[in-house]
Amino acid sequence: MSLLSFCEWLASTRWSIDLHESxxxxxxxxxxxxxxxxLFVGTVLFVDLRLLGWTLRDVPVSEVVGRIIPWAVAGFGIVSLTGFLLFYAIPVRTYLSIFFRIKMIMLVVAGVSVWTFHRYMNRTAAAWDRDPIPPPRARLAGAVSLLSWVTVIVTGRMIAYDWFDCDRGQSAFVSWAAGCPAELP
Amino acid sequence: MSLFEVFDWLEQLPIGVAIRDSLWLFPVVEAGHLLGFVMLGGAVFVLDLRLLGFGLRERSIAYVERQTRPWLIAAVGVLFATGIPLFLSEAIKCYYSTAFWVKMGALGMALPFTFVFRNRLAQQESLRPANARWLGTASIAVWLTVAAAGRWIGFS
Incomplete structure (x- = not known):
């Protein structure tokens, strides 16, 4: 069963139709x-700004992370849950959206960068926790996180626009990247 | 000149016309507006959480206020710089949109509340915890109303 046919099946379920038509x-x-x-990206932004040394310089990085990240996690929980429901309401078009695909890739990039940084921080933070301006690797982590969330937000907003929808007749590259099937369901 | 005529005149201004004539200008400005709001959300939440006794609670309220203020002001700047062009591109639609008027009403409360009361009171050492919690709660409530009503303009 391909992902596309899975999305077609999702779209045919009662709750998906109800949501779509509500x-x-x-x-x-x-x-x-x-x-x-x-809540989610707003709080993450302040952790990233601290890593860049642009705010809260008198506060140890571990304190900013420890005090702020739980709120980001709470926000992420609600963002994910509502995000799944939004996908569930319009599965096929969303799956075939080039913006949605870039957004998902950037979510993976953001996730990997958070995980990599977390490991780096656990290993080395004792040496630079109180630095007003953290070392280059920590600043890089802040910048990568910031840029990947900005991309996630912008591409997420663009899913609503239909410029690159398969049924509008796209170039070979866009058709390939968006996964347009030979015949639209 | 009626309010409708004012809105009709605003809609004809060159900025609005340019945005309407362009396929991608509205979405791009709108995305910038959303990013500005995320920045505002961060600055508002970090201080409001502190006012509520959460978040950076080892730090004084006055310190958190000073650290978040530049980002709050920058965010308001981005929001005005993007929001006014968005409005000019569809002033007539806004005139008939309940969500738009709810948003403007909430914004009319949020801005003076934030800059005249909340951030000034946050600088006072005599601020009592119970009052700080009221400030934090009211701030979150009024800004989330602005955000929700703003999003809702797009649904009509």
């Missing part, structure tokens, strides 16, 4: 997605 439920989930995004 007058208020879909916008409510979408709005919750944006509000929890403010």
């Amino acid at each position: 007058l208020y439920m879909y916008p409510l989930i979408e709005t919750t997605h944006v509000l929890s995004l403010l």
